[in-house]
Amino acid sequence: SQQGEEDPQALSIQEGENATMNCSYKTSINNLQWYRQNSGRGLVHLILIRSNEREKHSGRLRVTLDTSKKSSSLLITASRAADTASYFCATGSGGSNYKLTFGKGTLLTVNP
Amino acid sequence: DGGITQSPKYLFRKEGQNVTLSCEQNLNHDAMYWYRQDPGQGLRLIYYSQIVNDFQKGDIAEGYSVSREKKESFPLTVTSAQKNPTAFYLCASRETGTNQPQHFGDGTRLSIL
Numbered sequence: 290s291q292q293g294e295e296d297p298q299a300l301s302i303q304e305g306e307n308a309t310m311n312c313s314y315k316t317s318i319n320n321l322q323w324y325r326q327n328s329g330r331g332l333v334h335l336i337l338i339r340s341n342e343r344e345k346h347s348g349r350l351r352v353t354l355d356t357s358k359k360s361s362s363l364l365i366t367a368s369r370a371a372d373t374a375s376y377f378c379a380t381g382s383g384g385s386n387y388k389l390t391f392g393k394g395t396l397l398t399v400n401p
Numbered sequence: 402d403g404g405i406t407q408s409p410k411y412l413f414r415k416e417g418q419n420v421t422l423s424c425e426q427n428l429n430h431d432a433m434y435w436y437r438q439d440p441g442q443g444l445r446l447i448y449y450s451q452i453v454n455d456f457q458k459g460d461i462a463e464g465y466s467v468s469r470e471k472k473e474s475f476p477l478t479v480t481s482a483q484k485n486p487t488a489f490y491l492c493a494s495r496e497t498g499t500n501q502p503q504h505f506g507d508g509t510r511l512s513i514l
Contacts, residue, residue: 319499319500320499320500322502322503324505329489329508329510330507330508331405331407331491331493331505331506331507331508332444332491332493332503332505333505334502334503334504337500337502339500377443377444379444381499381500384499387432387451387499388434388446388449388459389434389446389503390446391436391443391444391445392443393441393442393443394442394443
């Protein structure tokens with residue numbers, strides 16, 4: 290079952306612009322994570338935000354979490370062509386039986 | 402360098418054949434996971450293991466089997482009962498603890514001959 294749903298499904302921007310991707314989910318979570326996937330490769334972890342946190346930064350990445358609306362956003366500032374990839378949100382839940390549930394992803398294209 | 406190694410990178414299966422995908426990690430992680438990814442889709446969980454000699458079914462376990470005899474290794478067998486096996490298969494591992502990220506291998510692409 291897919292818990293996280295990203296929006297938009299695809300996003301095309303120019304280098305230097307900011308990119309914002311959104312994620313909605315349905316049930317209670319321990320944390321929400323964002324991953325990046327280059328074409329034909331595995332996923333790379335970007336950032337994890339715990340359920341009791343509201344905002345987190347890592348370099349050019351900013352993640353927000355609103356548990357009342359069951360939503361999160363990922364902002365990439367000053368985008369580069371190398372940021373072109375698919376971005377997935379994943380919700381972590383389950384306690385001792387912990388597992389991640391992934392959304393379908395947002396395909397970001399950054400044009401030089 | 403620590404990481405997760407999946408092999409082979411490409412695999413072809415004939416009708417009625419079982420095939421095994423390898424996943425090895427040297428990160429000393431207890432938990433390991435297998436996912437299936439179809440084109441334009443997210444990841445769906447096949448099986449996961451929190452500790453050696455124990456594993457649980459994920460959301461789409463039918464037609465697949467796993468073993469976890471060693472901490473470093475979590476092989477996935479795609480059996481002939483899996484009628485639509487063409488997909489990209491990803492293995493991941495993580496440290497114990499709720500707020501730990503998953504680390505992924507570079508995947509195996511399985512196709513039907």
